[in-house]
Amino acid sequence: MAMVSTYCPQFTGLRRSCSKLETSSPQSFSQHVTSHLRLFSSNKPSRSVAAMASNNKNGTKDSISKLVSDLNSANLEADVDVVVSPPFVYIDQVKNSLTDRIEISAQNSWVGKGGAFTGEISVEQLKDLGCKWVILGHSERRHVIGEDDQFIGKKAAYALSEGLGVIACIGEKLEEREAGKTFDVCFKQLKAVADAVPSWENIVIAYEPVWAIGTGKVATPLQAQEVHAAVRDWLKTNVSADVASATRIIYGGSVNGGNSAELAKQEDIDGFLVGGASLKGPEFATIVNSVTSKKVAA
Structure with missing residues (x-):
């Protein structure tokens, strides 16, 4: 089974400048924060596909029960790994009611x-609740909470050492993209992880352009592919060719049931990190199943 994630690496023809952004109707920032969904799929035998949902938007027991019911009854492609990431206070509820077909991740x-770190959640506690994954470096953790690259790298290393898989988020802000610094920012964030972790075996990279959250700017499939290709090339040069080939790189940036199929066709997009759309069970299922379009195109 492939893990739900998205990545688009290519080793040739990389450009240091990024394509012009497209403008569409703005998307509410709050829609991005309620649940995360990852989908992974690939036409290369060494990589699998994954989909992940993560959002923190004012969930309630009743709304989560409805979403879990929708997911339990959904017809999901067997070769796509699906992971959901509920808020901490609902992890136990989701774990005890969600089908074993779908794994659980924490958001941090x-x-x-x-130890004496009031308000924080330890890896040990997450494992005790049955979590298999944790999302680290999400854009809100970086740019709202203020976590820096090195701190995120250390968190990744510790989570891996305790047996959790890590979904490591990277991505640039709007002003950084418009200044042509997309690759520089993403590579700097990657390096902090690479410097800290002993192995890439249980790491999924999620490219999450911050400028695609609540700005009206939307990445085209080719723009997403361009960054995914650059990320894979960085891994090849700075870690190893084997890691570059095997690591799943997923995309998160206003992914929905309408654009997921075209995104999934890109060579280096192995899955998705889904925000607001993951709160709608049927649409989330559409996104999960869209990852198989890569196999059709192969």
């Missing part, structure tokens, strides 16, 4: 062993 974790 502490940098080391649990």
Whole structure:
């Protein structure tokens, strides 16, 4: 089974400048924060596909029960790994009611062993609840909470050492993209992870352009592919060719049931990190199943 994630790496023809952005109707920032969905699929035997949902938008027990019911009854492609990431307070509820077909992720974790860190959640606690994954470096953690690259790298290293898989988020802000610094920003964030972790075996990279959240700017499939290709090339040069080939790179930036199929056709997009659209069970299922379009195109 492939893991739900998205990545688009290419080793040739990389450009240091990024394509012009497209403008569409703005999307509410709050829609991005309620749940995360990852989907992974690939036409290369060494990579699998994944889909992940993560959002923090004012969930309630009743609304989560409805979403879990929709997911339990959805017809999901068997070769796509699906992971959901509910808010901490609902992890136990989701774990106890969601089908085993779908794995559970946390939205964040502490940098080391649990202790007197009031308000934080330790990796050990997450494992106790049955989590298999944790999202680290999400745009809100970086740009709202203020976590820096090195801190995120250390958190990734500790989570991996304790047996959790890591979904490591990277991405540039609007002003950074418009200044032609997309690759520089993403590579700097990647390096902080690479410098800290002992292995890439249980890491999924999620490219999440911050400028695609609530700005009216939407990445085209080719723009997303361009960054995914650059990320894979960075891994090849700075880690190893094997890691570059095997690592799943997923995309998160206003992914929905209408654009997921075209995004999934891109060579280096292995899945998705889904925000607002993951709150709608049927649409989320559409996104999960769209990853198989890569196999059709192969």
